[in-house]
Amino acid sequence: MSRPTLYVIPGSHPAMAARRMLEHKGIDYKRRDLLPVVSRGVLKVMRFPGVTIPSLRIDGRRITGSREISKALDQIKPDPPLFPADPAQRVQVEDAERWGDEILQNGVRRILWNAIKRDRAPLRSYLDGARIGVPHGMAVATAAPIIAAELRINDVTDGAVEADLAAFPGWLDRIDGWIEGGVLGGEPPNAADFQIAAALGLAMTLDDLRPAIEARPAGQLSNRLVPDFPGKVPPVLPAEWLEPLTAPG
Numbered sequence: 001m002s003r004p005t006l007y008v009i010p011g012s013h014p015a016m017a018a019r020r021m022l023e024h025k026g027i028d029y030k031r032r033d034l035l036p037v038v039s040r041g042v043l044k045v046m047r048f049p050g051v052t053i054p055s056l057r058i059d060g061r062r063i064t065g066s067r068e069i070s071k072a073l074d075q076i077k078p079d080p081p082l083f084p085a086d087p088a089q090r091v092q093v094e095d096a097e098r099w100g101d102e103i104l105q106n107g108v109r110r111i112l113w114n115a116i117k118r119d120r121a122p123l124r125s126y127l128d129g130a131r132i133g134v135p136h137g138m139a140v141a142t143a144a145p146i147i148a149a150e151l152r153i154n155d156v157t158d159g160a161v162e163a164d165l166a167a168f169p170g171w172l173d174r175i176d177g178w179i180e181g182g183v184l185g186g187e188p189p190n191a192a193d194f195q196i197a198a199a200l201g202l203a204m205t206l207d208d209l210r211p212a213i214e215a216r217p218a219g220q221l222s223n224r225l226v227p228d229f230p231g232k233v234p235p236v237l238p239a240e241w242l243e244p245l246t247a248p249g
């Protein structure tokens with residue numbers, strides 16, 4: 001098999017999930033770092049089936065989407081498996097992975113872009129170790145149109161982000177429940193573990209969110225599977241939006 005290429009955006013949580021899954025499988029790959037929005041054009045020209053990150057070129061196949069990638073990796077290299085062999089357990093992992101993609105991943109993305117809208121300087125910290133073809137300082141200085149596009153593409157309204165933060169404690173309860181029930185946090189880690197751990201890894205790069213996450217089983221799972229998520233955003237979100245996360249009990 002020629003060396004697969006994984007297309008990522010620095011700081012992308014589903015891309016981090018794909019990276020960790022490839023590493024977990026022991027599949028050597030090339031990483032190509034792209035800037036948001038620019039990524040859409042590149043993936044289109046390369047005839048991927050979608051325009052989002054992560055996308056993976058492997059074994060002559062072009063795959064777009066973190067969940068499509070987890071499935072394909074198990075077909076291409078079954079060991080160690082990303083999905084349990086037992087059909088009932090597999091459904092539980094698929095459900096948790098889907099929730100991690102559709103609910104948690106989108107919520108964390110909206111929260112991050114809302115924070116970046118308020119202070120763009122931390123963008124640079126997400127570029128650590130990335131090769132984007134332009135100096136990192138220049139990328140941040142010229143990021144305004146990219147930020148505006150991401151706010152639009154991802155429906156990042158203040159109302160949506162306030163609602164995401166209100167829902168966040170319930171999301172953490174759900175993840176802790178899955179860990180307690182053995183759907184997440186087992187050995188070997190499954191596709192839902194990687195999907196959810198990567199989203200929480202990105203969430204914990206925000207100083208506003210980390211204290212509410214890191215000590216919980218969910219936060220520990222993330223730190224174990226994605227210990228080095230680059231990026232750091234100092235406190236920037238309105239204090240009243242964070243009350244659901246800081247309220248005792």
Ligand SMILES: N[C@@H](CCC(=O)N[C@@H](CS)C(=O)NCC(=O)O)C(=O)O
Nearest residue numbers: 012013014036037052053054065066
């Ligand atoms: N839910 C999909 C979505 C991916 C997604 O929206 N990726 C973002 C990066 S986190 C992206 O491609 N953003 C660039 C853009 O939309 O221009 C997955 O898990 O693969």
